[in-house]
Amino acid sequence: MTELSNIPHALKGLNSVVVHPDFKFPDADVVLSVTGRCLYEKQLLVDTDIRSNHSESGGASTSDDDEDFHSQTSRDRRKEREEKNNPEKPSQATLFKVHKSVLRRASEFFADMFSIPQPSNQDTIDGLPIIYMHDDPIDIHNFINHIYNSDVLHYLPLRQSTFNMMSSIIRLSRKYLLLRLAPAAMFRIRSDWPTTLEEWDKNDLQVVAITRWNAQVRDGSQDGGSRLGPEDLLVEPCRVIRFARQENILEILPAAFYHLSRLSSLNDPHRPRSCIEGRKRAHGYWMGGGRYATRSVLTPADWDTLMIGKAEIRAWFVNFRQYGWQSIHATNCGADDPSSCVLSSQGGWKNYWDEVIGVQTRKILAQDGLDVMEVLQVLRHVVLYDENLCSGCRVQAGKIVGCARTEFWDCLPDFFRLKRPNPWGGIWMEGEPVDCFEQSI
Template sequence: MTAPPLLENFKTTDFWFPDGNVILLVEDIAFKVHQGQLVRHSDVFRDMFSLPQPASETIDGVPWVQLHDDPSDVLHLLRALYDGLYFNKPSAGDFCAVSAVLRMSTKYLIDHLRERCLARLEADWPTTLVGWDRREQQATVDTRYNPREHFPHPVLVIQLARELSLDQLLPCAFYDLCRYGPRKIAAGASTIPALLPAKVLAQAHPPIQTQSSSTSAANGHVVQLRLSKPHLRATFLGREHGQRFLADFIQRELHGRAISANCANRAHAGGHHCRESYYFIMLNLLRAVSGIATGRDADPLFSLVQAVEMLSRTDFSDGTRQCGLRICASCKEDFSLAVAKARKEAWDLIPEWFGLREKSKGEQQPQTPEAEQEKVQGAN
């Protein structure tokens, strides 16, 4: 008969209740909690605790169960079960708790927590253009755009989506990632080992051998979590597709664009003011494609919004004073409709850009990251 573990070999947290009636052992951490609280929310725990346990198999007279999970994941789950799971406003710091609770609620079939986590992730990484625009507004405070304050690094989200088969998050996450420059994309996400499960840390650079949660937390050093080569390739290909889409829009909708049928400036040099406005917008979008204007050279959704905003701005200069574009209302409306159509088209194409969905019939079929990985493995 194997002797029960010695409690002195484990560390405890604030989830150590004197009246607890079960001890959860997770690596080098012990939690003394209430069976009823776990059973109330999870049939998996109910079945686990229903198994008879010899009286000798106790620690200080309390039955114990060993869980093969990450200690930080268990801690976040207990906090959610005892204290609730609340999100006041989008914050990148919430991702650690959201991802941990989602893993655990998926494994232990705690539906209400899983639904809360999924709802939060799908709000942060939306599947609609309306949701994306709302997200971008949330990331802009006092004209300062800083998405990493509000949303986690997309590499972390891609890893979680692959781990838990949350494919609906991938198009938005890949698009967000591709807006970085190539060097930052390749560098991946900086993270603290204590915040991630051991199986995720195995993908980090340098790889981390996590022997205990307390050790990694004490070290506090930062590692880079990088994409696999197939996912990295998909990101760069998607980035190129986005740049090409914007370049094609410029050629199709701005280069030599005709004035509208109802152009109010038609009688003035054949609509010169409106044609001049189109030319000015084209020059600014070309600067966006090259990354000169804002550094966001692979964000066609943003660049197209900027194109429409130029129609109403009054802070341009003609060399002597500030002014706006002299485009008429009819041409302005026509161009705004063209931009709205292009943004919808771009959003619908994002899954294809990153190889997450096959292209339309007649177009070259992309290699998905998984197919690319199989190809590489087959070659080896």
């Protein structure tokens, strides 16, 4: 481990003082010191190329310090449990050897600080002035990682690591005046939890691709018990909901609550595997592609919101199954030979709806996680390619399902009894009762 010269008295009472291996530039002119929980390997969710690049160029080389920092993977859980059991026990200080110029560009707070002459008796380490920061170490790590790798922001995938970085920027933005970074982070979070159906469908394609890949990797693995790395996990919706409440980003709540409502509570990766039931649930989680939810972080009010929303969604879908054939779009297709068209006969629409739509969706209602958006997407594909219908009836049937899907999306804030943020628009006024099903058909 690299020796640190003249460790200040403020850091001597801690368990350890670690220089972050990715941020110890040889030409650094300031040290950020963050005291708190240890930055474990599994918590550093966004990798950087900084360390390897500087090693090749003769900069910060790989050392025992790096190995000490990154060899904790097998001991992470044990240390984390020890910290939880001993909350008053002194923790670790993580040092980031960085550049004032980079901090100045990112933060008005640091720009003002560095413009003021510093006291001559300021604490130093390895000859560099120390700035003590009392924030979550992971937030500071994500902040520094972002300002040194800001060019990759738009290319980060829809994953938990991306949300962690963006949420850290927003949490720190008011304190450190991140006037340039915060709007970009806010835009990214709003894009990942959109208010439009088009954006939701685009994001969901990424989610489906990731879940399928995770399931295939898991299914083909030789050890049935190891887990994929945290960088492969999808965004966890319960923490998104808590973050949205804390930061008052209400417009992302409908999408987050809906995503949570479609996740089954039966597939749980955290269940102990000592029992058969625990192994089944962990296996179901991985076979589902890594979709999970940490429901323990929800407040009682958000639990109520979730339960109300799931009940409203189920009731809407039951009505759609039973009465969707009465849609205003279910009209005579105008075929030259009505006898050749299934839907032109007496009771044709009702019979078709019961025999096709009803059968297709019967088992779905028994599922714990009901994904209505996906179900309606599949149904629309089914009716559009149903060879028993003429071309005109296919268009009408597809329009019924497509319009129902659009209106279902618009009703999400009402299902969960959420205030309708401005970006959602719509014809509803606050407090006005809404019958979403009637409008959808």
